[in-house]
Amino acid sequence: MFKSLFDITGVLIQLSILKSIGLVFLILFSLDFILMMVGELQNISDYQNFESFIISLAFSLPKRIYDVVPLACLIGAIVSYGRLQESGELIAIRVLGKSFKQIFSSMLLPIFILLSIMLTIGEFVIPSSNLMSEVYKTNPQQAQKAQWLTRKNELIYLGDISSDKIDNLRIYEFNSEGDIDSVFKKDEFDLSLDQKEAFFKDRASDNQIQKIWKAPSKIELSKYIKLNRQPPSLLFQNFKFSDSTREKNLFLWQFLKKIIQPISVSIFVLLALIFCQAFLRDYSITYKVLTGVVLTIFFNFTEKIAGNVSIVFGFSPLITTFIFLLGLVSLIFLFSKRL
16 A cells, blocks of 8 residues: 555555645635735734835735645645546556545645645744734734733733733733722733743823743743634643633634644545545546635535534534544545546
């Protein structure tokens, strides 16, 4: 099985699918980038200057690539399969003794590796790039939504939160009678300071005051960070330390979506390939690609519905994920009988 992945035929199949994925990616990414540019140009006044506009777009590219790659893998796999079939290469490969199982395995290997790379990018690159993209936007409505945090005798205003700092921090301290005793503010608080001393500005006197303030833990603060800024590791930590069932399910579902993406998309690509071979072998590539797009829309719709159902009704997303993957695998076995 593994030898067939790396023999000359297997390598040629993998090169063919990589070329198709690359071509489809360029087309989809170009369309997505043009639409993004049109949308942002309509809001060009939200940026301080044109340089900020360009830098913000540049930092948003990793997330765009991350979103486009799964669809490119699906359509690219179908295009590659259709080309092999129409050119007669698929028949030649079958004559050489390759089964459909071996052919599809050779197609899935580069897809799984590519999606695993995207998972790594989602962990280490995208959260910080999304944050930097928002930093260069001056419109406060497009920035991180402000949050309030209560602790003992403090009411804390969190303007903009990231994994390493808090911008526009306000601390309202109350006395034993419940009245505001003092208000401290700091434009940027470094979370690495933790319990160390920091200079705050007293709002009443407008003087700089050195104050020891115990900053909220990163786990405590991470609940207020946008989900698209959170890598899988942080989502899992939030899941472990969340108090309510709804919060646990929300973070767990987002974590599972990201962590199993290489597996779920690979399974769905295999399902699409088997479906094309079983029911659409005599149709054109265009028809197969359109079918793949429809299946992708259905896949995304089902995924969103499954996640929302688990969050709303309070049962574990693990169950939803298992049922979802089990359904895909069952369809694969069902359609493979027609090969």
